[in-house]
Amino acid sequence: MAAMVLSTQGAALFLPRDIDPNLCTRLSYAFAGKNNHQLRSLEWNDKILYQVFNSLKKMDSCSPLLTLSVPTPSSLPGNPASWSGDRGQFSHISCLFRNLKLKTLLAIGGWNFGTQKFIEIVVANHRQIVDSAVKFLHTYGFDSLDLDWEHPGSQGSPAVDEERLTALVQGFAKAFQQEASTGMERLLLSTAVPGRQGYVDTDYEADKITHLDFINLMAYDFHGSWERVSPLFKRGESNAATKFNVDAAVQLWLQKGTPANTLILGMSTCGRSFTLASLSDTGVEAPARPCVPGPFTEEGGTAYYEVCSWKREHRIGDQKVPYISQDNQWVGFDAVESFKAKVSYLKQKELGALVWALDLDDVVGSFRTGPIPLIQALWRELSLPVPSGSPEPGVLAPSHPFEPKRSPSLGKDSFCQGKSNGLYPTPQNLSSYYGCAGGQQFQQSCPPGMVFSASCECCTWK
Incomplete structure (x- = not known):
């Protein structure tokens, strides 16, 4: 599964037409919003892009995708298509890859969505938002809804919202099942969850949200913008930081009763950036302050394509992740080798894989590694047989390993x-x-x- 966020502009512009859907089983469009208990689009061009996005699972040739009348803005980010001035016509002709088995998700929420809007949803009659979501998903051709509340029971949300989220999940699941009983294909339901135990223990009734088809584990940013890396394993710490890693997060959710085949391990194509206090100290715990924003992302989360040309990459051996520095900028991130290690881990655990987000990979192959090198590495490693034995700490061999067809x-x-x-x-x-x-x-x-x-x-x- 992969997600994309349609916000980048200029030379880094990435649109649904640029996706190869054959590299994924599910694609998530982030994000939708809500207004008066009704699901709604957020950006002025979302409804246009919904159509292109969902065409990835049904187009089979080069053809005009759409010609729609839309408001013509005074300036356009990048050059996504042709515009015809006063007529406000958006025309796009493209040859799309297609994957007829692809499932598309619409995510609602995210960090910028905030807590209050979700509180408004869970304290109201669920019927309104549920009915609105079902209609919205069918109108624009989505197969699934992903709830991304960060986080119930904290960030200004009362403790009772833990139970309210469970009730909301149950409400959506019941409605989706009732609709399926009429002969329609059942809509899927998932949610994004954190990996940090402090949030999981207080914000989620993990044993009661079993109505979900998938639980997307955000196994990155264990603290927030100040987190250096998303390590696969601990470094040998003897404090709370021993639980701020992928393995600990996975074990936590499995121990709470989450079936492995519904737990989706999230990996990120963006890193966290910092400004070093001294050029003589560039290690993992070097003193640092907030970073210089990336040239395209313009924030502390630096896209892989913004750093993959840097030269001073180092690996944290026991944690299986790299970091990199250039001048006074320091970035903890994932690269091809750490993706490989995480894929090997999740295959042995029989988990799924999620990437946040497609548009933050090196989508054009600017640095002689081929296009989308991280997504390619993920896809390639998933195609190989599961390694035998348990070479890494905490890894269990699966009872039914995936094995590609022998030639x-x-x-x-x-x-x-x-x-x-x-x-x-x-x-x-x-x-x-x-x-x-x-x-x-x-x-x-x-x-x-x-x-x-x-x-x-x-x-x-x-």
């Missing part, structure tokens, strides 16, 4: 005999590749329109 085309694993574990181009077929693991051979295919590149071990555009 019979070259006889009994003849291609991978004598080769190191890894990915290799297939002879005479640029759009597929072999994964070799322990001498065994697994054939995989790139998404339509892409070819395998041995230089980056990734699928790239033709």
Whole structure:
């Protein structure tokens, strides 16, 4: 699953037309809002982009996507399409990839949504917001609703909101099930949850929100904008910080009864940035103050494409994550290798994977690693067989490991005999590749329109 936030402008503009939906099973559009207990769009062009976004699961050729009359703004961010001045016509002709099995989600909430609006929702009659959401999802072609309340029972929300959130989840689930009983496909329901135990213990009735199809674990930013990295494991701390890592967050939700097959591990394509107090001290706990905003994100959350060209990358070995510095700027982030480590972990735990967010990856491949290198790494690693044993602390081997289809085309694993574990181009077929693991051979295919590149071990555009 991957999410996208439509807010970036200029050279970093990323729109639904730029998505390859074959790299995901679900795509989330963030965010929607609400007004008077009615679900509503937030941005002036959201309703246009909803149509393009949901066309990713039903378009099968190059065609005019839409020509709609909309208000013509005085200035446009970037160059998303052609505009015809006074007529206010928006026209867009594009060749979209498509994935007919794709499910699309609409997320409501987020940090900027605030607490008060969710309080208004849970204290009112749920029927209004539930009926509004069902109608809204069907009108614009979404398959699922994602509730992103950060966080009930805190941030100015009373403790009773923990129970109110449970009731809201139950209200949505009941309505979705009732509609499905009429023969319609059931709408899906999910929520975003934190990884920090202080929030989980006081803000969520984890054993009662079992009506959710998925629980999206935000296993990043364990504190907030001051958090340095999103470590996979602890560093050996002997204080509360031992629980501020991916493994501890996953174990917490599993121990509270969350089924592994509904827990989705969130990974981020953005990092946290800081300004170092001294150029002579650039380590993990170096004194620092707020960062210089990124050139495109313009905030403390720095996109991967803003730092992937920097040179001074370091790895925190026991936590399986990197950090990087340039001049007096310090960024804790995830890179390809830390994504690989986290994917190996989640596969052994039999969890799902979520990326926040698509548009923060290096979407154009500016730095010779191929386009969307983090998403590609995630997709590629999920395609490989589950490693045997438990090489990392806290990792349990699954009872039913995922295993891609073995390729019979070259006889009994003849291609991978004598080769190191890894990915290799297939002879005479640029759009597929072999994964070799322990001498065994697994054939995989790139998404339509892409070819395998041995230089980056990734699928790239033709």
